Amino acid sequence: MPRLTPRSTAAFVPGRTGTVRLADVIAALTYALDLTEGQRPGHTLRSTVIAMRLGEAAGLDREALGALYYAALLKDSGCSSNAARMSALFGSPDQELKRSMRLVDWHDRWKLAMRTARSCGVGLNPVYRIRHFLMVAKTPSLTREIIQTRCERGAQIAHVLGFPAATSEAILYVDEHWCGLGHPFGLAGQEIPLLSRILLLAQTVEAYWSEHGTAAALDMARKRRGTWFDPTLVDLITGWRRDGGWWDTLRDLHGLDDAVVALEPGSAPLVATDERLDRIAFAFAAVIDAKTPFTARHSSNVARYAVGIAGAMGSDTVVNRDILRAGLLHDIGKLGVSNRILDKPAKLTDEEFAEIRKHPTWTLEILQHVGAFRHFSTDAAHHHERLDGRGYPWHVPGHQLSYTARVLAVADVYEALTANRPYRDGLPVHKVVDIMSSDRSTAFDPDIFDAAVALAEAGTFAALSAVTEDGFEQLQALVPMPTFEERKGQVA
Structure with a gap:
């Protein structure tokens, strides 16, 4: 696990020295979610930065931006609920598996099959690798079931934490695709909540950006325009191609926590009682x-x-x-x-x-x-x-x-x-x-x-x-x- 750097900003302990912001606590804990999901440290925070810029560009009001903000921070809170099943079926370490499968286009069946084959039984002998590949192939509903478990669990956690229904809803439908071939319910186009559409684009662009850089991430978004992603949102984000200074700020892991906490919408930040x-x-x-x-x-x-x-x-x-x-x-x-x-x-x-x-x-x-x-x-x-x-x-x-x-x-x-x-x-x-x-x-x-x-x-x-x-x-x-x-x- 890459070493995390404690934040320089002093936080206060309730009942001891003062007040702490709720965003501060949840933002810091997202590193645990990145670890579970096999993503590079800061994935969730960078996704939040991207999502908030998209939300503002899309004209969301303050209430919707607040719901989007905490949905972005908690989007992977259900990620551990499918780890055991994925690891058992694929026969591979779940973190590496999740990271690899997040980068493949599910709509391209040939590429999906090739990525699945490479991801099965990592480190095992060929017989076991083939066995796991056949297990996955014989489970046609696997992707939907795994995503449904993850999304429902994440939405439930957001609800338990007391966030608005729009936050839970955004997490529940985050893997629905514009063309209707997403999961778990197969919603299409405007049926998908706008906050979910923003989150899907933000997290997928971040994953590609972390692996391959800005140009590759935006090219991916353009290629999936109208299939995975809302065309209007893709047009917004591809318009940032020349904004190199903004993209470079995402590389500053040390300042990322403070940058995300500063993005919390509203005139008065929520307090972590x-x-x-x-x-x-x-x-x-x-x-x-x-x-x-x-x-x-x-x-x-x-x-x-x-x-x-x-x-x-x-x-x-x-x-x-x-x-x-x-x-x-x-x-x-x-x-x-x-x-x-x-x-x-x-x-x-x-x-x-x-x-x-x-x-x-x-x-x-x-x-x-x-x-x-x-x-x-x-x-x-x-x-x-x-x-x-x-x-x-x-x-x-x-x-x-x-x-x-x-x-x-x-x-x-x-x-x-x-x-x-x-x-x-x-x-x-x-x-x-x-x-x-x-x-x-x-x-x-x-x-x-x-x-x-x-x-x-x-x-x-x-x-x-x-x-x-x-x-x-x-x-x-x-x-x-x-x-x-x-x-x-x-x-x-």
């Missing part, structure tokens, strides 16, 4: 957990257990809220790991396990990029470290591990052992306690471990994991918890 930050953390936990069926509710359950442990130990509301968000986002770095590794049914090779072990590093880099979450980024990233220094990836000794990191370490392992997986049922509490007890005081903080055991044996964790509605309200309600001593009294 505590409630909105919780919603964002929960929404991105859903993105993380959708990456693989092996960990369908892992992040939200880890957050539930971690807040339960911290509350039982008497932590205050501010600490509990940080633990909640750190728990929800601790595995955000897994968005950079291929599903061919995450979903592998057999034992991982040393090389594959080394890739898995990188995810805390990516968690750290992503969260450090988000000003509102930077203060707990190290704590979240340390969830695989141990008191005895034998954890990974940094081998941090116990005296350098924070309280939050120690709580997450216990909650993470407990959830992994008790959760059902496609290859096994979750282990019973007594078995998990026996297994984890061997690492009490070596991997796990003994006081935190004891608090977790009390909650587990009292049935508290089971009740928390039984929450079926994936809403952040349930997690917020956990913040004021009884103390550990009160819990022990209940158990007795």
Whole structure:
């Protein structure tokens, strides 16, 4: 994963030092979406810059521009939901696959077949490559189903985050084509919302621009005029061909975040309140957990257990809220790991396990990029470290591990052992306690471990994991918890 550069502009943490803009938080988190989608860092932000210029040129009013702005930032928020299926069918790393397939013209069946053949079974022997190609060929509805899953999920996330219906609608129809051969519904021409038409052109031009430069990107737009793209919008964007200075500004990755935040429409920017930050953390936990069926509710359950442990130990509301968000986002770095590794049914090779072990590093880099979450980024990233220094990836000794990191370490392992997986049922509490007890005081903080055991044996964790509605309200309600001593009294 290319290294991200934390923004120079200071962000403020709600409840601590001031106010943070909602656009600032979401813009920074788009680097995680780029990682999942296999795009170069800054893809979503550059697409947003292009989309906003197109929107203004097309005469959108301020309300429509506001809906377009957040649709552009969240257009790929459903991208993890199809990663497992794509990787399984194609037999290839999902990020590389998505990046490659985004550049092909689906309407050219010969080119599509050739690109599909090259994308199947990457790194495997010829027999497996042919097998995967035939699997894809025998699934004629594959493209529509994959796009529908992605678009519906992205639209749902925009809705949960409280954005207007036009934002969700723009994401839902972003892959519809002017000629009616797009997906998932086959809308054509003016049937497609204008915001969706703008987004499709903006993101496709950006992908080509990143790979081949301005001239190639605009030539692609011209060739697909009237098939993929709204002819009027193509005429607008091809008119920028000689505006080399503007295109060059897209190359400045360091200033891109600030440039996008400055584009937010409206006289008063939206503020990231505590409630909105919780919603964002929960929404991105859903993105993380959708990456693989092996960990369908892992992040939200880890957050539930971690807040339960911290509350039982008497932590205050501010600490509990940080633990909640750190728990929800601790595995955000897994968005950079291929599903061919995450979903592998057999034992991982040393090389594959080394890739898995990188995810805390990516968690750290992503969260450090988000000003509102930077203060707990190290704590979240340390969830695989141990008191005895034998954890990974940094081998941090116990005296350098924070309280939050120690709580997450216990909650993470407990959830992994008790959760059902496609290859096994979750282990019973007594078995998990026996297994984890061997690492009490070596991997796990003994006081935190004891608090977790009390909650587990009292049935508290089971009740928390039984929450079926994936809403952040349930997690917020956990913040004021009884103390550990009160819990022990209940158990007795």
